[in-house]
Structures are given as structure tokens and as C-alpha cells.
Amino acid sequence: MMTIHDLRSWKSAEHLPRDEQLAWKIAEVAADPVEVEAEVTEMIVNRIIDNAAVAAASLARRPVASARAQARAQAFCHPLQCGATVFGLDDSLRVSPEWAAWANGTAVRELDFHDTFLAADYSHPGDNIPPVLAVAQHCLRSGRDLIRGIATGYEVQVNLVRGICLHEHKIDHIAHLGPSAAAGIGTLLNLPAAVIYQAVQQALHVTTTTRQSRKGEISSWKAYAPAFAGKMAIEAVDRVMRGEGAPSPAWEGEDGFIAWLLSGPEARYQVPLPGQGQPKRAILDTYTKEHSAEYQSQALIDLARRLGPRIGDLSQIDSIVIHTSHHTHHVIGTGANDPQKMDPHASRETLDHSIMYIFAVALEDGGWHHERSYAPERAQRPETVALWRKISTVEDPEWSRRYHARDPKEKAFGGRVVVALKDGRVVEDELALADAHPDGARPFVRENYIRKFMTLSDGIVAAAEQRRFLDAAQSLPDLPAGRLGELNFTVTPDKLGAPVPHGIFDWK
8 A cells, every 4th residue: 555645835933854754755765675576677678668769769850969969078078987878879988977867868758759657747757767777877786776766766756746736837747757866866876865855855946847848839848858857866866965955845845846836835735655665666557658749649549540431531521529638638739729739830849739730640641650740741731731720629527537537447548539520420439548558459568669669760770789779678687787888779870860059068
């Protein structure tokens, strides 16, 4: 059984003991030496493969190239004996861990194509892997150390997402990621709870940013934001290890997170966490993506594939209404009131957050592709634009209830689609869960993760290097200290994209 921690704001005149503070409870979870279960270890390996797959597919994209250039510049300015690897670059080029987390975190998030967890808030818990892995490489830890650190990162982030809604206060979800990554690094390094406690609070303090990251004209910062949280988490842990403290209590303080950034001094939150000696299993409640698009669109893409043949001639569609959850309607639907979501000239990042665009393309193409589906010529196709603008969303209380349901049999992230045709006929269908979801029609297993990596890295990572990486990843529990660099993959320079402009770090 999980332990539920009641959370509220405390006045400075009140005394909140350290061991009753959320940051301390998180630190105790991180410092608990409980063994990682075999099932969890198996899923951690899957997610390392998943992250590498989407990172390989994004290597040549400008934001990823820019982040990688910044990291490389640090290596030349500050040569390291240890350091961490950067996706795509040779293992011999090591950079400081916070910059490796920055570069790799951006590569992992750029295509919005890795794992997800949705509850009171939303998250991509795989964002914990780049910072924890970077520190593990730099500090010469073993595969088992890395597994323990990643298990903690997932556990903390997933349970913060279960208990605390950020988006209703227009706070970006990386405010849960900074603390979870700091906790994961604390577990990795076997740090005492007192150190992890301060690092978690420091990470929360510096990774609280606004939701404009995912609103309006969405920019490349959508990919950079989680990488920034990982980078800040590493710096927070380093600073605290040197004896520095953090604003305390970060969540409960009179001028803290709850009082001024969440629902105020009268608010109450409940955050579940495993008790002493209880296994960290939260990763098993998360789910990856089969399609490179916002998670709430996954089931609707699968539904579009199913509906297309039933509709037939798409030009005969009069309107399409997607009945879905509050979150889907207001974040990626017409409830967001973002005209950019209907703009054929919008950025890839914005199109990724438009279920109207996504559903139109999935209907026309019978599927989804991580590059072709976002191409400007695809988005600007006249018949696509015409169909796109016939699509709207409405909030359905039942789908909202199921979105937040705790019972796995009730939980749902899809919707019901009603297609009105010009001849008066109506075609409708619904789908609660994506096919790839653990409870979906075709749950992802190791074979699917490997196929995803082979598909996304095809033509980018050489065949021998693909096999070597997969062998290393699947041998993770047995990788000895100092061998975690094998979880990187190298590509030839022509696969890294066009050179990016110089900045401060590589000033010439």
C-alpha cells in the first residue's frame, strides 16, 4: 500500500517538522535501498531503448543540433577525464554531465515521441533518464546503480503527477520533473536523505516555469524545457553536496509553491509515495507512444485509422465532433482557443498540439508518421486544410471522469467521434485507450521497443551500431561500473544535421 501524504501551506509562525515535509518524504523514498523488481528492471531497459529511438530520429533537427553544439563547446573549453556521452557523438568525446543531460534531454523530447503518464497533471517520465544517465556515466556507476536511480525518478514524478495539478495554474509540468530527477540522482549516488531533501527543494525552486511553453506559438522550448529541468537538477545536487541549502519548506512554506503558485493557503493536496521497504513500481503505470504526437491523440489516431474505411469519401464530410476529456479539449482541442492550432503554417510543435490537424491527417493517411505527417507541404494541402477546419472538440464529463479515474479499468485518454456526412448519415465510434497502451489492443512489449528503435534509427545509425547498442541496453543489469558509455550510439558526421550558428560558448 502507498502512503498518502497530506499537503498544505504552513505559516512561518507554525512549526512544520522536517520529517513531515514533502521534500523529506521524497528524500526518504530516494534513500531507501529497496531492491528493484525484475519487472521494473525490464521496463527500464525498454524505456532506455525507447528514448534512444526517438533521439536517433531527431539528431539532425535544429534544436537538437543547437543543444549538442552547446554541450560540445563545454568539452573543448573544459576537458574532462570522466564526463558523459552525447547521442550521436563518439564515446571518446565526453562533456560535463549537466550539458550531456541538456543535449540528450532535448534529443529525447524533440519529437514528443517517448513515454507518458497522465493523472492530475501530465508528464513524460522518460525525461528523468538523460540526467540520471549522464551523472551515472560521469561518476562511473554501474548498470544496477543506474536502474535504481531511474526507478526513483519515475516513482517520484509519477506520484507528484498523481497528487498535484500544475496546468490549472498555468505552470509547466517540468516543475514535477526537476525534483524527481534530483531524487533519482540522489538514489544513483547513494546520497543521504538530508542531502537529497535539499536538492529536491532546490530543483523545484528553479524549474517552476509557465505553461506558455505549450500555448499559442509553441517554439522549440517545448523540447528544451525538460532538458533544462534535468540540467538544473544536476546542478542542484552538486550544489547541495558541497554543503549548500535550499528554500525550505519549498512546497509548504508561507510564501512557497502551494501558497502562491498552486491553489493557495487553504488548499489541500494528497501525494502518494511508497513506504519504507516498499518497491518502486511507478514506471509500470506509464505508457509509451506508437505515434509521434501528444499522448491524448494516440487513441484518436488509432480511431481515425479505424473510421477512415467506414467513412469512405472524406470530401463528403460535413463536420466532425470529438467528444473528449476536459484536458484534451482545452490543451489540444478547440477549447484551447488557439487560432494557431488551425493554421496550416504553424510550427511542428504547434501542430503536435492540435488534435484537429492530427485527426484530419490520420483520417486521410490511415496512420501517422513522425516526419511526413508534419511536413509543411502536408499541413498546407488544400483538402487537408478543408477537412481540418471541419473538426471541433467538446468536453464530455464522462470522458473527463474517466481521464482522472484511479481504476485502471475505467481510465481512458480517448474519446467518441461523431462524423456528420453531407447526405445526412452519421458515422460514430469511440476508443478509450491507444492500441499500444498496456491495456490496449496491442500493448508494447520488448519486441515493439526494439522495432521502434530499428525503424527510427534506420539510415541514421549503422546496422552494426544498432545491434551493439541494443545488446548493451539489454545487458544493463550486468554492466559494470565505468561501462555505461555503451548506452550511447555514434553516427557519422553527415547524420548530425547542418551546422548551427555560433553562440557565446563557441565564440569566434
